[in-house]
Amino acid sequence: MHTRRLAGPPATALAAAYRECRRINARHGRTYFLATRLLPADRRPAVHALYGFARLADEIVDAAGVPDPAGALTALEQALDQALAGGPAGHPVLLALADTVERHRIDPALFTEFLASMRMDLTVTDYPSLADLAGYMYGSAGVIGLQLLPVLGTVGPAERAAPAAAALGEAFQLTNFLRDVGEDLDRGRVYLPAQELAAFGVDRARLEWAHRTGRHDPALRRALAHLVSYTHAVYRRAEPGIALLRKESRPCVRVAYTLYRRILDEIVDNDYAVLSRRVVVPTHRRLGIALPGLVSAYASRAPVTTRAPARGA
Structure with a gap:
């Protein structure tokens, strides 16, 4: 992929494109969206655009009604390449994303790696x-952290913050894998590594049995506890990277970090019952985490000097 912007799109079309990305983020990524509200207003549209693109690809892969998902992914990549080169975007999310990539100088190769996963x-x-699994997660989640890094900004060379940014993306995805075991089984996928499960006497058939019957399985509980501990270790590896971000971006990332990590606590508190239902952080706890972050965000906010790409962030 490459970028070669020609004449920019009309301001009204670009504003509408960013609003559509915001709508997608608010509807489908509640935790992510809540954390994004702590960013300065001029940074939020770019985050919504990055989320919107990831959601477009995710719906191609996961939606049952897509007749040719491989062809649809290829078409999406071609449309993105065209938008990044300054041609017609063909979709509001791609219009906003092309503007975000140019504005923040995001490496287009990160989108190629994402689509490969x-x-x-x-x-x-x-x-x-x-x-x-790590090879898959780098493209599906690690690169998301790297895409966001130029938007969030760093206090030193971005290269110093990059490993932690990628690790945080992977920690979020591992959390989703643990929360969504049952939903993933319904799609025919298991993201929990077979070797880690086998160490506790668990295999795919046992996962499917537990999902089908809703029966409590002590062996599966021990395997999940192990993977929760592993995921906490990935969070610990990512956490020092928050201090490497610009101070006005830290409250957003700190809240996202805390909210997602809290999902792991909810899994434990619910005795690892992830096969029969989706564990969520209750709204009052989410707000209890986000509100102090909001205070911190306002306290750390620096004067905005860059032009906001669109209204309605």
Whole structure:
């Protein structure tokens, strides 16, 4: 992929495109959206655009009604490449994303790597080891952290913050994998590494049995507890990167970090019952985490000197 912007789109079309991205983010990414509200207003549209694009690809991969998901992913990549080159976007999310990529100088190769992992979801249904899963997660989640880094800004060279940014994306995704075991099984996928499960006597058939019957399984509980502990370790690896961000971006990332980590606590508090229902952080707890972050965000806010890309952030 490459970028070569020609004449920019009309301001009204661009504003509408960013509003559509915001709508998608608010509807489908509640935790992510809540944290984004703590960013300065001129940074939020870019985050919404990045989320919107990831959601477009995710719906191609996961929606049952897409007749040719491989072809649809190829078409999406071609449309994105065209938008990044300054041509017609064809979709409001791509219009906003092309503007975001140019404005914040995001490496277009990160989107190629992301779409490569999305293609894996069409053929790969399980992962033998954590190393195998890590290869998938870099493209599906690690690069999201790297895409966001230029938007959030850093206090030093971005290269110093990049490993932690990628690790945080992967920690969020591992959390989702643990929360969504049942939903992923319904799609024919298992993201929990087979070797880690096997160490506790659990295999795919046992996961499917527990999902189908809703029966409590002590072996599965121990396996999930192990993977929760592993995910906490990834969060600890990512946490020092928050201090490397610009101070006005830290409250947003700190709240996202805390909210997602709290999902792991909810999994434990619900005795690892992730096969029969989706564990969520109750609204009052989410707000209890977000409100102090809002105070911190206002306290740390620096004067805005860059032009906001669109109204309605």
